[in-house]
Amino acid sequence: MKPKPEPNGIDLDRIEKAVREILYAIGEDPGREGIKDTPARIARMYAELFNGPNEDPRRHLEKVFTENYDEIVLLKDIPFHSMCEHHLLPFIGQAHVGYIPRGKVIGVSKLARIVSSFARRPQVQERLTTQIAEFLIREIDAQGVAVVMEASHTCMTIRGVKKPGSIMVTSAMLGRFRSDARSRAEIMSLIRDR
Numbered sequence: 214m215k216p217k218p219e220p221n222g223i224d225l226d227r228i229e230k231a232v233r234e235i236l237y238a239i240g241e242d243p244g245r246e247g248i249k250d251t252p253a254r255i256a257r258m259y260a261e262l263f264n265g266p267n268e269d270p271r272r273h274l275e276k277v278f279t280e281n282y283d284e285i286v287l288l289k290d291i292p293f294h295s296m297c298e299h300h301l302l303p304f305i306g307q308a309h310v311g312y313i314p315r316g317k318v319i320g321v322s323k324l325a326r327i328v329s330s331f332a333r334r335p336q337v338q339e340r341l342t343t344q345i346a347e348f349l350i351r352e353i354d355a356q357g358v359a360v361v362m363e364a365s366h367t368c369m370t371i372r373g374v375k376k377p378g379s380i381m382v383t384s385a386m387l388g389r390f391r392s393d394a395r396s397r398a399e400i401m402s403l404i405r406d407r
């Protein structure tokens with residue numbers, strides 16, 4: 214069998230083989246009509262869901278605008294999904310990303326792209342939240358960065374304790390949002406305000 218092209222270094226053949234093994238292991242026949250293409254399909258899906266490490270999130274910061282604005286910029290209710298690294302099951306929710314610029318602002322859609330870039334890898338929500346915040350404060354030299362994420366974890370809703378409806382909330386507050394209680398209170402009320 215000739216090797217398939219590997220998108221961004223993700224080994225599709227290897228995923229396919231592994232999924233076929235899992236199907237055998239659960240007593241299925243991987244040759245069965247309905248599932249014969251499943252290993253290849255999952256390989257392509259994983260290439261998409263785990264593509265984050267192959268993308269440098271800094272590419273979303275190529276356009277930065279100089280602007281004399283030093284109040285809060287907040288993009289809230291950004292839908293995101295990621296894969297829990299303990300079960301390889303999705304967790305799905307919303308991210309709220311805010312910052313206080315120091316002379317530099319970025320296109321607002323870029324905030325969503327940065328979230329997605331860090332989400333497309335095996336993750337835990339705590340680390341995902343921190344990675345986005347640390348990346349932003351480092352790369353745009355903001356006075357403060359706040360990231361709040363709320364997500365439902367399918368590894369909790371469909372297995373284990375089976376608690377559908379439970380939402381996990383994580384937050385990372387850096388710079389002014391960490392040192393100044395008023396800035397923190399302001400962004401939290403902007404996030405909560407529906």
Ligand SMILES: [Zn+2]
Pocket residue numbers: 297298299300301302366368369
């Ligand atoms: Zn999990």
